[in-house]
Amino acid sequence: MRRMTVLGAAVTALTLTVGVAMAAGASENKGKFYFKKTCKTCHTKGAAGGEVTPLTKTQEQWTRYFTKGVHKKGAEKLTDVVPAEQLPEIQLFLVNHAADSPQPETCG
Numbered sequence: 001m002r003r004m005t006v007l008g009a010a011v012t013a014l015t016l017t018v019g020v021a022m023a024a025g026a027s028e029n030k031g032k033f034y035f036k037k038t039c040k041t042c043h044t045k046g047a048a049g050g051e052v053t054p055l056t057k058t059q060e061q062w063t064r065y066f067t068k069g070v071h072k073k074g075a076e077k078l079t080d081v082v083p084a085e086q087l088p089e090i091q092l093f094l095v096n097h098a099a100d101s102p103q104p105e106t107c108g
């Protein structure tokens, strides 16, 4: 009986871990989608803002960029270009695939 309880707890813990990992994956994918949909309209080679990809910055630099929350060298806020609720997901995507991340990604 006791062993069943321990097993039950282990299964619950595992389910929670997997659930959290999946949620993180989902919001990162959303971030990628928003980044492509909004940021990329101005940030491809030759476009108004020049090329920007996750590799443009390191994880720390992206974190600082979103903490500051300003865009175009401080001329406007990031929330002026993209709805505020999308920013954490875009940040997650960029940080997770930054130049010094375990999974650098040029896409986007």
Ligand code: HEC
Pocket: 035, 038, 039, 040, 041, 042, 043, 048, 049, 050, 052, 056, 070, 071, 072, 073, 074, 078, 081, 082, 090
């Ligand atoms: C309407 C066009 C447009 C959109 C949309 C846009 N940008 Fe920009 N972005 C610019 C321009 C223009 C600059 C300034 C380029 C320069 O001065 O060299 C810029 C600059 C930047 C820079 C360089 C640092 C800075 O802020 O000056 C980064 C990084 C950046 N944008 C990221 C983003 C991200 C992330 C998004 C999406 C949340 C985004 N941009 C959406 C036009 C845009």
